[in-house]
Amino acid sequence: SAVISQKPSRDICQRGTSLTIQCQVDSQVTMMFWYRQQPGQSLTLIATANQGSEATYESGFVIDKFPISRPNLTFSTLTVSNMSPEDSSIYLCSVVRGAEETQYFGPGTRLLVL
Amino acid sequence: QKEVEQNSGPLSVPEGAIASLNCTYSDRGSQSFFWYRQYSGKSPELIMFIYSNGDKEDGRFTAQLNKASQYVSLLIRDSQPSDSATYLCAVVLSSARQLTFGSGTQLTVLP
Numbered sequence: 285s286a287v288i289s290q291k292p293s294r295d296i297c298q299r300g301t302s303l304t305i306q307c308q309v310d311s312q313v314t315m316m317f318w319y320r321q322q323p324g325q326s327l328t329l330i331a332t333a334n335q336g337s338e339a340t341y342e343s344g345f346v347i348d349k350f351p352i353s354r355p356n357l358t359f360s361t362l363t364v365s366n367m368s369p370e371d372s373s374i375y376l377c378s379v380v381r382g383a384e385e386t387q388y389f390g391p392g393t394r395l396l397v398l
Numbered sequence: 399q400k401e402v403e404q405n406s407g408p409l410s411v412p413e414g415a416i417a418s419l420n421c422t423y424s425d426r427g428s429q430s431f432f433w434y435r436q437y438s439g440k441s442p443e444l445i446m447f448i449y450s451n452g453d454k455e456d457g458r459f460t461a462q463l464n465k466a467s468q469y470v471s472l473l474i475r476d477s478q479p480s481d482s483a484t485y486l487c488a489v490v491l492s493s494a495r496q497l498t499f500g501s502g503t504q505l506t507v508l509p
Contacts, residue, residue, distance in 0.1 A: 317496050326486060327442070327499045376441055386432070387497055389441040
């Protein structure tokens with residue numbers, strides 16, 4: 285498995301502001317992803333965080349709204365920009381580990397936008 | 399058609415019974431299949447993965463894969479109240495390396 289930490293664990297933010305979420309892994313990983321889970325919904329992939337290059341975004345997600353950094357193989361940040369109440373969700377980072385390429389999730393960041 | 403489909407439930411079973419959770423997928427080229435358990439307010443926790451047709455057992459859990467029918471299931475034997483959670487089926491599609499999730503099935507095990 286993998287030890288993954290996220291900061292902050294939760295936050296309450298005002299409309300129009302931005303929040304940066306950090307994800308730290310206990311050892312180097314190649315694949316790192318950011319997901320969103322809206323209330324009562326399943327997980328939706330936002331983007332793949334690529335080390336040394338721009339993130340790869342899924343349909344419906346854009347860099348201006350969700351800028352991502354991946355400065356090294358153990359750390360990534362996701363920023364939720366110009367927030368609105370619709371951005372209220374759990375944001376999860378995830379890494380791939382092992383020969384079977386199994387995917388493990390961090391504890392999540394619970395965001396409420398007022 | 400959704401890429402990964404699950405019955406949303408809720409599914410209720412009595413304690414000690416077998417809980418059967420089902421998942422179908424649309425991409426015939428998919429090769430990797432995963433089951434995650436998510437307790438309310440927590441992040442998903444990997445239970446099992448399966449790559450080959452047939453059954454894979456791990457303790458009280460058995461994953462079953464039928465690629466011809468594009469069907470994967472999870473059986474939980476001797477269900478316990480602590481198994482009450484949402485179970486997420488996830489598939490690595492042939493065109494990607496990341497997981498695509500189903501909507502999840504909410505399971506309640508009644509004491």
